[in-house]
Amino acid sequence: MPRKKKFTVEDLYHQTHLLLMKVGYDQFTFSLLADELSVSRAAIYKYYSNKDVLISDYLTFEMKKLLEEFDQMEWSSDREEHFNQLFELIFNYSDVHQLSNVFTQKMKMKHEKIQFKENISKELHERFFGHIQSFILSCQETGFIKKELPANLLINMIFHSVMINTSSDLTQKERAGYIREILAHGMFQK
Amino acid sequence: MPRKKKFTVEDLYHQTHLLLMKVGYDQFTFSLLADELSVSRAAIYKYYSNKDVLISDYLTFEMKKLLEEFDQMEWSSDREEHFNQLFELIFNYSDVHQLSNVFTQKMKMKHEKIQFKENISKELHERFFGHIQSFILSCQETGFIKKELPANLLINMIFHSVMINTSSDLTQKERAGYIREILAHGMFQK
DNA sequence: TTTTAAAGTGACACTAGTGTAAATTTAGTG
DNA sequence: CACTAAATTTACACTAGTGTCACTTTAAAA
Numbered sequence: 001m002p003r004k005k006k007f008t009v010e011d012l013y014h015q016t017h018l019l020l021m022k023v024g025y026d027q028f029t030f031s032l033l034a035d036e037l038s039v040s041r042a043a044i045y046k047y048y049s050n051k052d053v054l055i056s057d058y059l060t061f062e063m064k065k066l067l068e069e070f071d072q073m074e075w076s077s078d079r080e081e082h083f084n085q086l087f088e089l090i091f092n093y094s095d096v097h098q099l100s101n102v103f104t105q106k107m108k109m110k111h112e113k114i115q116f117k118e119n120i121s122k123e124l125h126e127r128f129f130g131h132i133q134s135f136i137l138s139c140q141e142t143g144f145i146k147k148e149l150p151a152n153l154l155i156n157m158i159f160h161s162v163m164i165n166t167s168s169d170l171t172q173k174e175r176a177g178y179i180r181e182i183l184a185h186g187m188f189q190k
Numbered sequence: 191m192p193r194k195k196k197f198t199v200e201d202l203y204h205q206t207h208l209l210l211m212k213v214g215y216d217q218f219t220f221s222l223l224a225d226e227l228s229v230s231r232a233a234i235y236k237y238y239s240n241k242d243v244l245i246s247d248y249l250t251f252e253m254k255k256l257l258e259e260f261d262q263m264e265w266s267s268d269r270e271e272h273f274n275q276l277f278e279l280i281f282n283y284s285d286v287h288q289l290s291n292v293f294t295q296k297m298k299m300k301h302e303k304i305q306f307k308e309n310i311s312k313e314l315h316e317r318f319f320g321h322i323q324s325f326i327l328s329c330q331e332t333g334f335i336k337k338e339l340p341a342n343l344l345i346n347m348i349f350h351s352v353m354i355n356t357s358s359d360l361t362q363k364e365r366a367g368y369i370r371e372i373l374a375h376g377m378f379q380k
Numbered sequence: 381t382t383t384t385a386a387a388g389t390g391a392c393a394c395t396a397g398t399g400t401a402a403a404t405t406t407a408g409t410g
Numbered sequence: 411c412a413c414t415a416a417a418t419t420t421a422c423a424c425t426a427g428t429g430t431c432a433c434t435t436t437a438a439a440a
Contacts, residue, residue: 031397049399231389
C-alpha cells in the first residue's frame with residue numbers, strides 16, 4: 001500500500017553530518033537539509049519535529065557506534081601503545097566529538113529559556129569520557145602519567161587537540177602522529 | 191551644539207565582546223547589543239552598517255593592543271622563560287584569538303556568496319602568527335624545540351590549548367600552568 | 381531665547397526560518 | 411481498474427533579524 005520513501009535514515013544522518021560540519025549548528029536548517037536530500041522541507045518534519053531532535057538522534061547514533069568500537073577494542077599491554085590506540089580512536093571520531101560539544105553547549109543555552117528534554121548524546125559522551133578517565137587515573141597511579149596533572153584537563157586537551165585543522169599539507173595520519181607526540185612527550189627536546 | 195552620546199566606542203566594544211562570548215557570532219544581533227547598551231537598535235546603525243563591520247573593528251582594536259604588548263615585551267634570555275612569557279601573552283588574549291578564529295571562518299563562508307571587503311583583523315592575527323613562528327623556528331635551529339615538528343602545527347596547538355575551558359575548579363593561572371607543562375614536556379613521566 | 385546639527389528613535393518594507401494542515405502523489409491490494 | 415494509506419508537497423500564518431528614512435530630542439552657540 002505505502003508509497004516508496006525518497007530517503008532513508010542513513011541518508012538523513014549522512015547529510016546531517018555533512019551539513020553540520022559545513023555550516024555549523026546555528027545555520028543548520030531543514031531547508032538546506034531538504035535541498036541536499038532533494039526532498040521538500042515538510043517531509044523531514046514528518047520524522048523529526050525540529051532540528052534539535054534530529055541532531056540529538058544523529059549524535060546518539062554516532063556515539064553508540066564509538067562506544068561499541070571502544071568496548072570491543074583489544075587493548076595492548078604496553079602502556080604507551082594503549083595510549084596510542086585510545087588516541088587513534090578519539091581521532092577517528094573527532095568530527096563527532098566536535099559536533100557533540102557544540103550541540104551540548106547550545107542546548108545548555110536554550111535550557112535557560114525553554115525547558116528542553118534531556119540530551120541523550122551528552123550522556124553517552126560523558127560515559128565515554130568516564131572510560132578514558134579511569135585509564136588516565138590508573139596510568140597516574142602506576143606513575144606512567146604525571147600525577148600532578150588533573151585528569152579532566154588531560155582529557156580536554158586530547159579532545160581539543162584532535163579538532164585542530166591546520167591548513168598545511170600534512171595528511172591526517174601525520175598530523176595525528178605529531179599531536180600525539182607533543183601531548184605525550186612535549187615539544188621541547190629532552 | 192551636538193547632543194551628548196549615550197554610549198562610547200569603549201562601551202560598544204566591551205558589550206560586543208561580552209555578547210560574542212555569550213551567544214556566539216551567529217546569534218549576535220544588533221537588537222541584543224542595543225538592549226545591553228540601553229539604546230535603540232537604529233542608533234548602532236549610525237556607527238556601523240552591519241555586525242561584520244563592528245566585529246572586524248573590535249577585533250582589530252584588540253589585536254592592535256596585543257601587538258603593542260608583544261612589541262614592548264622584554265623577553266627573557268632563558269629560552270624556557272621566553273616560551274613561558276609568550277604562552278602567557280597568548281593566554282591573556284585567548285578570548286580574542288577564539289573570536290578572531292570564528293569570525294575569519296564565517297567571513298570565508300560568506301565570501302563565496304558575497305564579495306566581502308578584506309578582513310583587517312585577520313591580517314593582524316597573521317602578523318602575530320608570524321612573530322611566533324620565527325621564535326619557534328629559531329628554537330628549532332638551536333635544538334631547543336624538536337626539529338621534526340611542523341612550526342604551524344605547534345602554533346595551532348598553543349592557540350587551541352588556550353581556548354580550553356574545563357568546568358573544573360582550577361583557577362585560570364593553574365590551568366595555564368598545567369597546559370604549558372603538557373605542551374612543553376608532555377603528560378608522560380620521563 | 382532661538383537656532384542648529386548631531387544623536388537617537390519609531391516605523392516600514394523586506395528576507396528567511398518555523399511548524400502545521402490540507403491537498404496530492406504513488407505503490408501495492410482486492 | 412479503482413481503492414487505500416503512507417509519503418510527500420504546497421500553502422499559510424507566525425516569528426525574528428536587517429537596513430533605511432523621516433522624525434524627534436537635546437546640548438550648546440549665537
